[in-house]
Amino acid sequence: MIRVGIIGASGYAGGELVRYLIAHPGVQITYLASGTYAGKPLSSAYPSLLGQDLPLCEKYDIEKAADQADFFFQAQGNGVGMKVAPALLEYGKKFIDVPADFRIKNLDEYTRYYRMQHSAPELVEEAVYGLPELRAEEIAKARLIANCGCYATGAILALAPLAASGHADLNSIIVDAKSGVSGAGRSKLDVSGLFCEVNEGFKAYAVASHRHTAEIEQEISAVAGTDVKVSFTPHLIPMNRGILTTAYAGVDASIKGSEDLFEMYRQFYADQPFVVVLENGHQPSTKNVFGTNFCHIALTLDQRTGRAIVTCAIDNMGKGAAGQAVQNLNVMCDFDQTTGLTAPAVYP
Incomplete structure (x- = not known):
């Protein structure tokens, strides 16, 4: 039984980690850190x-944490992972950073998007990007994982087979994504997140400047074997959770129809238990992945324009955050990838 600790347990990602891990037969939650709820049960939040x-929540203390758990998730926020990971790794612990501290290998890009200097640059080089569908072998050997961003997860899973195929125009990629409000987190009250501001509205934000652009480009470039730039526009929609991504890319004449795209994606994800490639004629819905670690993908070739259109649905709190983190734990600890993660969506 692996003893697990969660730093930042009272945020949305932390709470979702607890929900998944309670059902995991190979782990026990033995340490919960939350400054806001220190001395209280997590059920207070x-x-x-x-x-x-x-266990009761408590204020983070390195010595107590190291004594009480062997595997740590950091879900408190950006800038925290770089502070707490070095000492925990020195204690011989394994560590998954759910926020963004270790995702972006180019530290200048990290500073530009996150507006802070990295205090543990040596660990950025070591960290493995935590997308098991692409990096399971590296994850299995790692002690430090950079969990993927929510938007990045949907975009990369939507584009990776095309990028790897050699049949896509990599200079034509557009990613359009819509997310529920939980992606903004729980810790800061912002007027833009109030019910009256979000309900019955739909807007783009961070146009041409969203932080996840850097990791999308980094990972798609790695798959393609060449530098790739994408145009990425996120949108906020009035629902609690879920991301629907639509990605567009020109393809060459060897792609004759949607069936060719379906076969390409079916083969690419054949051994990936959480990626479901939908039969032609079906489209993904965030409702069908609600509360799960699954990703549903559909393919369409627009023959008039020669563009592949890939639609992808994930739960931003599941495959986009906590579910993916548990999947990474499974790979790191030699569990089956699906352990604790097989429950279907809550429906209706």
Whole structure:
């Protein structure tokens, strides 16, 4: 039984990690850190956890944390992972950073997007980007994982087979994504996140400047074997959770129809239990992946324009955050990837 600690347990990602890990047969949650709820049960933050056998939250302390757990998730926020990971790794612990501190290998890009200097640059080089569909072998050997961003997960899974195929125009990629409000997190009250500001509205934000652009380009470039630039526009929609991504890329004449794209993606993801490539004529819905670690993908060739159109649905709190982190734990600890993650979506 692996003893697990969560730093930042009272945020949305932390709470979702607890929900998944409670059902995991190979782990036990033995340490919960939350400055806001120190000395209180996590059910004070999430009444949905009433009746669960969990340790009390406490203020983070390195010595106590290292004594009580062997594997750590950091879900508190950007800038925290670089501060706490070095000491925990020195104690011989394994560490998954759910926020962005270790995702971007180019530190100038990290500073530009996140507006902070990195205090553990040597660990950025070591960290493995935590997308098991592309990097499972590296993840299995790693002690430090940079969990993927939510938008980045949807975009990369939507584009990776095309980028690897050699049949896509890599200078033509457009990514359009819509996310629920939980992606903004729980810790800061912002007027833009209030019900009256979000309900019955739909808007783009961070146009041509969203932070996840850097990791999308980094990972698609790695798959393609050449530098790739994408135009990425995120949108906020009035629902709690879920991301629907639509990605566009020109393809060459060897792609004759949607069936060719379906076969390309079916083969690419043949051994990936959480990626479901939908039959032609079907489209993904965020409702069908709600509360899960699954990713649903559909393919269409627009023969008039010669563009592949890839639609992809994930839960931003599941495959886009906590579910993916647990999948990474499974790979790191030699569990089956699906352990604790097989429950279907809550429906309707």
